[in-house]
Amino acid sequence: MSTKPPFYITTAISYVNGVPHLGHAYESILTDVLARFKRLDGHDVMFLTGTDEHGEKVAQTAEQNGMEPRAFADKNAATFIEMTKKLGISNDDFIRTTEERHRISSQAIWKKLNDNGDIYLGKYEGWYSVREEAYFTEDELTTAEDGQKFTPLGTEVEWVEEPSYFFKLSSYTDRLIEYYAANIEAVQPPSRMNEIVSFLKQEGGLRDLSISRHKSRLKWGIPVPDDEDHVMYVWLDALTNYITALGYPDENTEKFNKFWPADYHVIGKDITRFHAIYWPAFLMAANLPLPKTIFAHGFINVGGTKMSKSIGNVLSPDDLIETYGLDQIRYFLMREIPHGQDGNFSHEQAVLRINADLANGLGNLAQRTLSMVYKNCDAKIPAPQAFTEDDQALLQQAYAMTDQIRASFDALKINRALEHIWGVVSACDVYIDAQAPWTLKKTDTERMETVLYVLAEVIRCLAIIVQPVVPHCAPKILEQLNISEDQRMFEHISADHVLASGTKIDKPEGVFPRIVEEEGT
C-alpha cells in the first residue's frame, strides 16, 4: 500500500467578540470537506479549528456587558464550540488562545523572534480618541479651523505616543517577494496572490509591525516575556495557534515533525495579508518552514446583499440546519460557491439545488435502484451475467471518478468536483431508462439482475465519493448496501472491491427527502 503524506489543515480561529453566523459555518464546512476528503483518500490528517480570544474588542465588549474578559470569552467561545459540534465538524483539536499551552507557545515564539534580533522597543504613535478608545489615520480625520482634529464621529483626537515593541517586518520584504515569486500557487485563489504581491512591492517596502500594547491601554492579552508592562499584540498571538496545537515550542515531537508545515490554512479573504505576509515573516524569523497554501475563501451574500445586522439578514447556522438539514446545507455551499469567490445564499436557490441534485438526483437514484433490488431480487444483491458494453462504460465512469475528483479537489474546485460526480448520477438515470429493468423483469430476469447489479455497484462508488460533502447521509446509502465501515475509502472505488452478490439488503428508505413548500408562504 502506498504511503501518503500527512496532511495538516486549519481554519482561521474565530474572534469571540461576536457569535457564529453563516460565514463561520461556511469556513468550517469548507475546511471539514477538504479534511474528510484527504482522510478518505488515505492521508493521515490533522484538522485544527478554534477561537481567538484576546485583544481590545473582546476586552471592551466584555466591559460593556459588565463581565470580566475571561468570563466573556468563555461564554462566547462556548457558542463556537457548540457550532462546531452541531455542524459535525471533524476537527482533531479545538484551540483557544486563552489556553495555557498557547501562552507558553506564544511567549516562546516571541523569544525566538527576539533572539533572532527582529524585535526592538520603539514608539507607537498616532491620533488617538480617548472617547472612542481607538487610533485613527490622518485621512480619516477632519480638521477644524483652529487645527483641532476630529474623528468621523466627531470626537477629539490627540497625538499619542506610547512605547511598543516592533517586529522588523521591513527586513523581510525581499525574502517574501522572492518566496512568492518561487511559489506562485502558495496563495489561493490567484487574485489574492496578486494583492499580496502588490502589497509587498509597494513603494518603500514593508513597514515594521507593532506587536505589543502597553498595559495602560490593554491588559487582556499574553504578557510579553521579560516585560510585564506590555502584552502581545493580538495577531502574533493569534497566528501562533497553528503551531501551538502541534506542541510548539517543542519542535521535536512526532506531531510537529509530522504535520508542520501546514498544507492549508483556510481563511476568509479579509485576513489574507495577515496570513500571507505577517505569518510567513514570523515563521522565517523563528526559523520554521512556511505553510504550503493559504486558501482565502470569499464571503456569502444573502439574497444578493451582504450579511449585516442592520439589514437583518444574518443567518444563523442553527436555523439553516433546522430548515434544510445539515448535509443539505453543506452540499449547497460546496456546490454553489466557486473557488475562492463570493457566493450567494437564497431560500429559492437552496430549495432548487437541494431538490434537484440531492432528492431527485442521488437520493432518487439510490431509492429506485434499491427498491427494485429489494422487490425483485429477493432483497439480495444479485449475481451479474457477462457485462455488455453499456454496463462496462458506466462502471468505468464510476471507477474513473477518483482521479478526476482528486484533481478538482487539489485545485480547490469543489464545485467542479461535485458537478462531475452528478454527471455520473445522471449517466445512471440515462442507463436505467435505456435498460428498462422493469421491462426486463417480464422478459429476461437474468439481464435485469445484471443491470441492477451494475447500478448498485455504481451507487456504491457514488456514495463513497460524496462522503466528504454529505458525511451523514452518504453512509446511510452505504448502510443500505451493507458495505462495512472499513470498505468506504476512495481506494475501494475499484473493481477490486465490487459489491458481493448475495449480500442481503434491508428495505430501502429515502436518504435525501424532497423539500416541499407550503402553498402561499
Added chain:
RNA sequence: GGGCCAGUAGCUCAGUUGGUUAGAGCAAUCCGCUCAUAACGGAUUGGUCGCUGGUUCAAGUCCGGCCUGGCCUACCA
C-alpha cells in the same frame, strides 16, 4: 487616486495557447416512461458573450477607453 477580481441563456457556472452554427446543469414548454422521493428520459425555447473603439483572414478569448459590482491600498480582529 493607484491596483486586483468579476460581469457569458431567467438562475449557478464552463469556455485550453484567438479558429467551424458560444456550452452544461437547474428553471420553463412539449413528448415519452412508470422502477422511483409528482421522481426519470428525450426534445424545444432561451444569449447583440457589460458597453465601445482597435489589432487580425478570424475575438467571449488579444490591446485601449468606459460602465456596474466586490475587494486590496498595514497595526479592529
